[in-house]
């Protein structure tokens with residue numbers, strides 16, 4: 001039987017397990033990346049492991065999320081990360097150099113290699129034929145130390161593309177179309193491979209937009225073949241030697257095939273507050289728009305920015321709209337400046353922000369009260385923009401420009417003829433903002449610089465054989481990590497201060513949660529389906545752990561979050577019968593006995609002391625996961641394993 005592209009890369013990196021769908025496998029990791037909002041914790045964890053030098057082929061730390069320095073906290077974190085990098089063999093991408101996924105694609109990504117990153121959009125690397133996964137900081141720390149990365153062997157889906165995109169219809173619309181078809185849960189447990197004749201019409205940045213948004217499908221990752229278009233891109237980056245061809249075998253078998261005719265697509269838009277809430281742009285024509293944001297790791301490539309500049313050239317944005325543009329990298333911004341496109345953007349009235357995540361993570365540029373904001377980003381979860389009642393819609397750069405000009409949602413095809421955009425023969429290469437690590441022989445003398453906001457890793461607690469705890473919070477379906485551990489300019493600076501961060505845990509759902517959880521001592525959370533979708537932030541597990549949460553019971557979980565819960569020593573359990581969810585109420589007193597035996601047989605009984613009801617729960621922990629839970633978390637487990 002032939003293999004898919006992903007199966008080939010898995011096979012060549014397999015450290016343990018067999019490649020049967022649903023079983024646990026572990027992979028050798030070639031490259032890692034971190035960003036600053038998850039990076040401080042990841043490097044604190046790495047330091048705890050006591051390893052002198054990273055063992056990967058390349059590890060890179062990016063500063064792109066927490067770039068608003070309205071106090072000392074973020075600057076201290078940057079300085080801490082920079083010093084750790086220098087000491088331990090990690091490349092450091094300075095603030096201003098760009099968004100991790102964009103820069104990694106430009107300067108480091110290699111087809112056929114494995115990458116894990118402490119950011120859920122790490123699968124962007126699939127645009128260049130990498131097998132790239134988003135992971136929790138602890139998993140990244142372990143991989144930097146040479147440890148394997150554990151996943152459940154995924155199913156293989158294929159999206160078969162035919163035809164060619166029409167003008168004003170873009171790769172973003174392809175992503176939105178797949179979200180319309182599959183929903184935010186549709187990719188769970190699967191790797192999505194892109195193939196078919198239509199793939200040849202898409203450039204690497206367009207492919208990267210699509211693999212980037214595979215995260216919103218809940219997919220394990222997404223990947224494109226590596227072909228002549230990939231070679232061309234690498235050549236322009238001065239890295240043609242990194243090219244290898246990669247394709248699936250003719251007789252590769254897929255669990256599901258989705259056909260999309262690119263020429264049949266229309267401009268689409270995701271309505272508040274979920275990326276799969278899709279309608280055509282046409283159908284919302286005339287809706288008043290207050291704000292437009294162009295950028296993020298989804299749509300900030302040179303290709304996107306040149307299209308935006310060409311459409312804005314000679315036009316002025318509407319009086320009622322505030323438009324922000326954040327180019328994805330220093331390379332993109334410099335090239336926009338050199339060719340004059342930046343002047344066209346500035347002349348239109350746009351506000352040019354630095355090359356960073358910015359508004360995407362609520363780091364400034366929050367919309368006005370109840371404001372409508374059209375964004376070229378990948379997430380529109382409630383409150384994420386920093387304005388609680390803001391209404392965020394996700395669109396392509398073309399649709400974003402159309403709204404910025406008219407002041408209302410407008411089908412970009414109404415803008416007339418799409419100006420021709422020519423890509424340069426080669427990209428401008430200047431890596432001065434990427435600081436290499438010190439030589440190994442000098443690293444002993446390098447001091448790691450810590451600020452007062454960097455607090456200790458919270459104490460891990462072993463999972464006991466019996467748990468008696470209060471149901472401290474009951475939530476519904478599709479709870480995102482932004483609900484569990486909100487981001488934004490006010491909270492993000494405290495990512496390395498778990499006690500302070502804990503005050504904001506679940507604040508979007510229930511402002512009293514943190515206080516109630518602390519009071520309850522040990523507690524249990526109950527959720528609906530797809531609990532923990534969204535970000536890779538391990539803080540959404542570390543903070544509940546700090547607050548005493550010992551177990552989360554849900555109808556189903558998102559992949560990265562479930563791994564983070566286990567890494568934090570919190571037991572994720574699912575209802576055997578989803579309807580039993582209705583039998584539990586907040587504040588119930590719950591009890592689970594014989595946990596260790598239950599972990600082995602995959603079943604546990606939950607007793608609701610408040611009403612005498614018994615509910616069957618299921619789990620399917622691997623031996624390693626059981627050991628992590630019993631140790632109280634991955635750090636204790638790794639430490640104990642090292643002691644033996």
Ligand code: MIC
Pocket residue numbers: 037038065118119120121134361379487534535536537
């Ligand atoms: C996001 O887009 O939500 C983030 C911010 O990039 C997160 C990481 C984080 O919370 O630091 C992600 O996607 O993993």
Ligand code: SF4
Pocket residue numbers: 065099119121296297298356357360361377378
């Ligand atoms: Fe940054 Fe937004 Fe991309 Fe997350 S989704 S990495 S916040 S640009």
